[in-house]
Amino acid sequence: MTRSHWLPMMKLLVGCFVTCSLHGRICAERPNVIVIMSDDQGGGDYGFLGNDVIKTPQLDAMHARSGLLRNFYVSPVCAPTRASLMTGRYNYRTRCVDTWIGRAMMDSGEVTLAECLRDAGYRTGIYGKWHMGDNYPLRAMDQGFGESLVHRGGGIGQPSDPIGAEGKYTDPTLFRNGKEVQMKGYCTDLFFDAAMDFIDRTAKSGDNFFTYIATNAPHGPFDDVPMELYEVYKRADFSPILVNELHPNRRQAEFDKLARIAAMITNIDENVGRLFHKLDQLGIRENTIVIYLNDNGPNSLRYVGEMRGMKTGVDDGGIRSPLLFHWPAKVKADATSDALCAHIDVMPTILDACEIDVPRSLDFDGRSFLPLLTGRDRSWPTRQVVFQSHRGNVPQLYNHFAIHEDPWKLVHPSGFSNERFEGPLKLELYDLSNDPKQENDLAEKHPDVVERLRKGYETWFSDVSSTREDNYAPPRIIIGTEHERETVLTRQDWRHASGKPWASDSNGYWLLEASEPADYEIELIFASHEHPAAAATISANGVATEIDIAAGRQRGHRTTVSLPAGKIKLAAEVTFNGNTQGPHQIVLQRR
Structure with missing residues (x-):
């Protein structure tokens, strides 16, 4: 059974159910x-x-x-x-x-x-x-x-x-x-x-x-x-x-x-x-x-x-x-x-x-x-809550995180734009009840608090990272279904391969999945119509298809390719004026 078939069943099994009984409170309440x-x-x-x-x-x-x-x-x-x-x-x-x-x-x-x-x-x-x-x-x-x-x-x-x-x-x-x-x-x-x-x-x-x-x-x-x-x-x-x-x-x-x-x-x-x-x-x-x-x-x-x-x-x-x-x-x-x-x-x-x-x-x-x-119950347990986000494909332990346990905040602000941080780990500790602006680092004065929160963060990181097998693998776009007759692939969801991710001369690929083999019409779209004539290569799981790119046209460059069932890595590249790049967008239409 393919993922596109078992997904609705999985949702049904784990979905939230409620019954509005005729003998109980009506739904409108x-x-x-x-x-x-x-x-x-x-x-x-x-x-x-x-x-x-x-x-x-x-x-x-x-x-x-x-x-x-x-x-x-x-x-x-x-x-x-x-x-x-x-x-x-x-x-x-x-x-x-x-x-x-x-x-x-x-x-x-x-x-x-x-x-x-x-x-x-x-x-x-x-x-x-x-x-x-x-x-x-x-x-x-x-x-x-x-x-x-x-x-x-x-x-x-x-x-x-x-x-x-x-x-x-x-x-x-x-x-x-x-x-x-x-x-x-x-x-x-x-x-x-x-x-x-x-x-x-x-x-x-x-x-x-x-x-x-x-x-x-x-x-x-x-x-x-x-x-x-x-x-x-x-x-x-x-x-x-x-x-x-x-x-x-x-x-x-x-x-x-x-x-x-x-x-x-x-x-x-x-x-x-x-x-x-x-x-x-x-x-x-x-x-x-x-x-x-x-x-x-x-x-x-x-x-x-x-x-x-x-x-x-x-x-x-x-x-x-x-x-x-x-x-x-x-x-x-x-x-x-x-x-x-x-x-x-x-x-x-x-x-x-x-x-x-x-x-x-x-x-x-x-x-x-x-x-x-x-006011039903104002008791609230002491809890640890963690916040971590940074660029990259896989989260890194200790990179750009904060763990909170009132009134404490243990933080390593290593920079959102860095996929990895270099150098020694320097954790900062603040008592937010007295220092909301985080001006007085108390890490040296309270090593016991630092150690407790550090261990709490490590336990959290291990837990969230092991939620599922291959936890940080990117989701795949499913193509060729009745749910989306035309699939528009953009640089928002491509996997970046070269250049700056959204720059015109960058390149990348899309991770797709299909339940069965089929032919697709593929249209390549470019960010500008100001380009010369060229030849583009469309690659699906290593199988290449050539397509001519007419000069001065932003879109309308179409061809037909056969895509297999299962997981697909789709990419396209073209060279304009000596610069090799990917398309701005790709449109897939099952035939």
Whole structure:
């Protein structure tokens, strides 16, 4: 039996089941669920956390009537946080270990929050950023979401963009339930519009819903932002949120970038206000859970409260987020907690709130924090929580990690961009209760704490690395099925072979799998039409096919190849003006 055949059966066996008995509580009494997660917003970009420059009045109002986790952590970068959020497990268990070149794909055997809620009778929809695979069986629509409106890859403006739609935040080309659609409007507005339409239709049908709104804002690029808000912020003084003094030559450029980021954040804030207005119109605010968080630290070195660091870092400024939990029916407005919580806890918490029994076969790393906010049980065990992310194909022991055990933080900030670190291991220890900015390294004063946390980290690393056989092997894209008639392969999910991964003169290959041999039409697409005539070589498991590349054409270079059943390594290369490179994208169509 091939993987494409046993996958649905596996999902069925380990999926989450619930029965709404006619003699018990009816389904309509369960809460609806909305999770909103911004991209690169950072843990200090909120008025209620002391930011007086970036305006977030709607989130400030949400904070005033919500529960709040003040000691909540995420991963240093996008995809790892999303994998943990969707599974309740550390991302190293899910094969999602990086943000690009085939390592932001999550193993399709993972059971997601959307699958659990779908199997419990909820209607599910995602709007915005998925970032864990663009092809079957890795897409959000394959992982439990009945409705989806998303962009590909890690963000608009990346090599996964559809040809002709590169970088468009306004009037973007998106994918609705797997089909490419041209949209009109600004991306964040469009995602909230679609989410509210889904909520409206579902609520009026009497069904429960789970809505995941994952904005790509305020992630770059920054050239296409809400212009009215940008014009307002162009006049703002961002000095209060700068971490370092800047040379006058850099100051103007930095202020302009911050004005664009701030415009995107305030636009998200306005949409949060529109969302709550919709819930009020439908009369469902009281029993709808609305969660708000950001996915990692800020995308510039700016205000993060009493912390240090930014996106990609394992210092607190790179991995902290407030978590707002709005549920008037059960959570009081002044409910707060300083307990150590993280992204791995969100899925168990939501299933707890929805009273969904989780099979023992579903092994969470997280736990429900709902009792902390409802007052049901405010006890919380001392726990160790680990955060590690860095570039590369296989995680390395000790490379760019932090382990937390309140109030301690043991950290080795060796650099996200380094696949491996060189030199002696130098661990830093901080007491965050007295030193949130991590200014006083206590490693020499408390060697016993260092040793305990180091052993805890080593045990964690060994555990997550042995989740499955060949734990860090990249997931494969399955081709030739009815689930995806046309497979578009992009540099987001290729395995990098030479050059800089997304540079025009780089090359790579894709890891595929097919249930049976078949003929495929293959189209090679190039990033530009400005190239000479050439001959390209397409290689599948070492079998080469030649194809002529016409001068001055970006796409339309097609041929037919026979691909075998089983695992396939597909590559293509062409030489333009003496530079050998791979295509920008490949389109596969089974014949």
